[in-house]
Amino acid sequence: MRVKKQEKYDAILEAAFHIIEEKGFENTSISDIVKRANVAQGTFYLYFKSKNDLVPAIAEELLTITNDMLTDYVRDSMSIDEKLKKMIDVTFENTKKYKAIIALCYSGQAYGHSFGKWEEMYTPYYNWMEKHLLQAKEQNEIAQDTKIEFSVRIIINTIEQTADRMYLTNSITGVDSHEDLKKELFNFIKRALV
Amino acid sequence: MRVKKQEKYDAILEAAFHIIEEKGFENTSISDIVKRANVAQGTFYLYFKSKNDLVPAIAEELLTITNDMLTDYVRDSMSIDEKLKKMIDVTFENTKKYKAIIALCYSGQAYGHSFGKWEEMYTPYYNWMEKHLLQAKEQNEIAQDTKIEFSVRIIINTIEQTADRMYLTNSITGVDSHEDLKKELFNFIKRALV
Amino acid sequence: MRVKKQEKYDAILEAAFHIIEEKGFENTSISDIVKRANVAQGTFYLYFKSKNDLVPAIAEELLTITNDMLTDYVRDSMSIDEKLKKMIDVTFENTKKYKAIIALCYSGQAYGHSFGKWEEMYTPYYNWMEKHLLQAKEQNEIAQDTKIEFSVRIIINTIEQTADRMYLTNSITGVDSHEDLKKELFNFIKRALV
Amino acid sequence: MRVKKQEKYDAILEAAFHIIEEKGFENTSISDIVKRANVAQGTFYLYFKSKNDLVPAIAEELLTITNDMLTDYVRDSMSIDEKLKKMIDVTFENTKKYKAIIALCYSGQAYGHSFGKWEEMYTPYYNWMEKHLLQAKEQNEIAQDTKIEFSVRIIINTIEQTADRMYLTNSITGVDSHEDLKKELFNFIKRALV
DNA sequence: TATGAATGAGAGTTCATTCAT
DNA sequence: CATGAATGAACTCTCATTCAT
Incomplete structure (x- = not known):
């Protein structure tokens, strides 16, 4: 039953x-x-x-998928560089696959206007990344004055938005391929962290 | 007539x-x-x-508004730091004011699936910023190996997305106020550029 | 147009x-x-x-029909007895014809719960009868202490309800025919008035 | 079981x-x-x-309630005037309380279109009142030519309808209060009976 | 006898679009 | 060019009823 x-x-x-x-x-x-x-x-x-009641359930589904993929791709033993690259890979892959779902989640329809839920949903993702950034800090892979809690959000945003815009515009002029764009995005973030 | x-x-x-x-x-x-x-x-x-035919016209309207504001706020004589801060201000302000319009523009409804238009529309914005980044490079305000064309896009994306997420989630935990968040965003971008 | x-x-x-x-x-x-x-x-x-917006319009339609019939059937020159009999005829006829409409009008659906409208709609009917009762009073056809304003309402109610019940129950046991019932109803009202 | x-x-x-x-x-x-x-x-x-099969059962329930109340309120030893007043009280009270139920019972939904049931259901009520009217006749409280069987129906109808209309329209213009209306209704019926 | 998940027809209402004027 | 009444397909949602357990 x-x-x-x-x-x-x-x-x-x-x-x-x-x-x-x-x-x-x-x-x-x-x-x-x-x-x-x-x-x-x-x-x-x-x-x-x-x-409308579908939307939270769908948003949760998407985050579950993302978390599962991150857990699959990223190992603790990796360097922060490798981890960032994997994150970028996963985000790009999912953004490509779930463009419309992502648009829906960001549309505000998700939770009326009590967006606490949204932050709540992202929390495991933020926590997951925080853990890895802290580890990187301890191992001197990134600057000691990095404000972890905050960087976590900016980085995730930046990756998501770049992926979003890329698949939205289909191509960003002057950049030869998706792989190049991902490499540049990695460099951008890396520079901001060290 | x-x-x-x-x-x-x-x-x-x-x-x-x-x-x-x-x-x-x-x-x-x-x-x-x-x-x-x-x-x-x-x-x-x-x-x-x-x-649906309204959407491109509305998107163009939004960009016109944004460009007008940037032209108003940003002077050539400013330092790149001041310019970036003004850009952040304008983007945050507009994102707050035109949340729904922005959502529409990003929804894909904009141009069916021929997104060339989107890139085309952003071109003046990209050009405008490219000019200022080039100027900053000449004056040694930012690193000489900065890939301008590309950075322009990442920076604009990052600012827009951070603003978007902020007004969507209403508050980002651990950051005291919008002003703090904007300051941190500035630092993040700055570090990636120098 | x-x-x-x-x-x-x-x-x-x-x-x-x-x-x-x-x-x-x-x-x-x-x-x-x-x-x-x-x-x-x-x-x-x-x-x-x-x-629901239909209901007031339909109620008004019904009253218009009733008023038209009364105007057709009842002449000023008639005695109050004849007038009452005609009223009973018209009410019975319409009640038979428009059972469901009447039920709707009385259901409360008519005007949400602002029943002022209902009273307002009946006003011409009340006024019409008031005129005739006053005339009857002047001509000593009915008791001088009759409280006109009030009697008008009770009489109309009584006729309507008796007709209603008759067509609802189809037959009232012990009364041979509709005509007999109408005669008895007339007597009942007449006795209450003289 | x-x-x-x-x-x-x-x-x-x-x-x-x-x-x-x-x-x-x-x-x-x-x-x-x-x-x-x-x-x-x-x-x-x-x-x-x-x-729809609920309706007859509910109608019966309502009549049971009414009968119980009448039995409670009305004593054989009372004068016909007192009895009538009590009847009016009970009818007004129940009409107020069970407006929607009454509307349902009268809607025709009650028994499809075989209304024999309705008459049957009212029978105990009619019988109960017949008994009291007969008693009043014997004691010369009302006119000897009163047609009991018929008057019973008209009186019950008149009381019910007046109560109904009162609670529907909330107020009947020119009558100060419910108590006044009930008094006038009593007078009306009394005059028709003596 | 009792359950309650599942059904699917049909309800009221909206709205992008058309076209005669 | 401009109008706005008319269209009718399509929508979300409800609910009396059934049936396997």
């Missing part, structure tokens, strides 16, 4: 996630979602209070 | 800009817009092919 | 009136109404803010 | 009665009812064939 219940919820969330990714939130109808999830129209409302 | 045409066009664009800013794109109806613009429902379609 | 506008409004109101009469308010859909009125779904909302 | 069955039935009926009283029949969902009755959704359909 418990399993079946989760099944429907998961099916709906999965369907919503992918259709929204394809068509954007506003252009996705509940009808689209339930068709893909193979459940009845009304079933949607057993699991979500409204269409 | 030419003037009258422009009048209606301007009225519609102005109305659209402000209502979308207030209510978001999807929650703004043509009916809302024409009411504010004091024109008939059908008149809208004399100037715009469709509702 | 003016005429056409009225045409659609009238068509919708007429359709609503008759379908609601047949099926009741809650079982009548906007779709039913516009189909009968031969207009598009959206056209309904050009003339009525919502489904 | 029998008891348990009754328990659930009673719980559902009680819940339905009170929620319908609060929100009206159409705005009351089975889901609302079962939640208040603390039974499962499906259980409702073990005791009632459909939502």
